[in-house]
Amino acid sequence: MIAIFEAAALEAGSAILKVYHQGPEIRLKGDNSPVTEADERAEAIILKHLRAFLPNIPVIAEEQVAAGLVPQITADTFILVDPLDGTREFIARHDDFTVNIALIEKGQPVVGYVYAPALGMAYAGKPGRAEKQLVGADFSIIERLTVETRTPQDEICALVSRSHNSVETQAYIAANAIHAQKAIGSSLKFCLLAEGLADIYPRFSRTMEWDTAAGDAVLRAAGGKTLDPSGNPLTYGKRNRKNEVDFANSDFIAWAKAPSGG
Template identity: 60%
Template sequence: MLKQLEQAALMAGRAIMDVYEAGPSVAYKDDASPVTEADERAEAIILDHLVRAFPDIPVVAEESVAAGKVPDIGSGDFFLVDPLDGTKEFINRRNDFTVNIALISGGVPVAGIVYAPARGVAYTGADGVANRLDVSPEFQIVAREVISVRPRGEALVGVASRSHNSLETEAFLAENGISDYRSVGSSLKFCLVAEGTADVYPRFGRTMEWDTAAGDAVLRAAGGVTVGLDGAPLPYGKTNQASDTDFANPHFIAWGSR
């Protein structure tokens, strides 16, 4: 399973970098969020790969959902795909945009990959094992290293969104005595906690499940957890929500060692 996700992400990353180097053209969706041809090309590659490899597992993908194509996930397994997480970072030519692919089973992200093609690094998680992968300019995996969250110390290091910071996030950091924190785009924030670079990632802005599932899978495999403000693990496959749209997340906190 994970090998197939890695192959799909690497192929999508190659297409994304082709657009990145040529310079993307930008359009805007109904919710005013930006989209580029890189999002669309990467999603088409991932969908083609997943449908061929796993024809019986439905795929919920960001751009397809935006176009009104939402599969019936029922109560079984399904994939969540964000072909280009951090589109704003991509447009502004920062290197912390990612490809996100995750498998959800029983409402839990059980396998996932986060690939940052401009950084030449990817993170995977499945079966209680998380890895950091070094990826060559030829889009080949050249090294793997097992990663895990670090033991919690007295001074915590936080990581926060570069493009979606909030007063609630700043209040959380202050309340927990966190003066040392990094601002990073995309789902790499989960991965920094997973590899022990940071201890916590609070998110009080709006996110969708495809934004978080792959990073959450990596973090959980590395020994961390993502919880809602009620303290329960963040669930996936949230449809027919009275207070929000399908697949929308509540506010959450991603912790390393608690």
């Protein structure tokens, strides 16, 4: 399955870069979030791959959901797709936007693929293995490197969202005496934790499941955890809740190495 995700993401990334270099036309969706032709092209490519090779697994894809096209999930297994995570980064000409594809089983992300086309690198996670991939100019994998999380250093480094930082996030960082932080866009924050380049990613602002699932799968495969406010693993497939939209995440804290008991 990871090979299917890889092929889909690499082709989608190629299409995204063409729009990136041309300059995207920007529109607003119903929730006032931006969308570009790159989001739509990439999603169409990914869905094409998934329908060809995994036709029996329901797919929840961000732009389809925005258009009101939400398949019924009648089993414990489905796929989450964010064709262009970090659209604001993409529009602002920052390179840390990603393509995200994840397999969810019984509420947990078990296989994930994150591709950062402008950076020429990708991350893949499946049970027992997480890897960083270096991607060539021809969109083929030229090197695969096993990654794993690190034990927190004397000075803990926190990752925060460049475009969606919040007062609550900064308050958490201050309350826990975390002095080093770095702002990164998209799901790459999970991947940097998985690679052992940072220690914690606290998120106290809105995310959707397709924003986090692929990176979360990579992080868990590398030995990390993503915990909800109750200290339980963040779950996926959340629907039909009172006063909350479907597939919205709670606040969470992602750890390279979670504290004991977490």
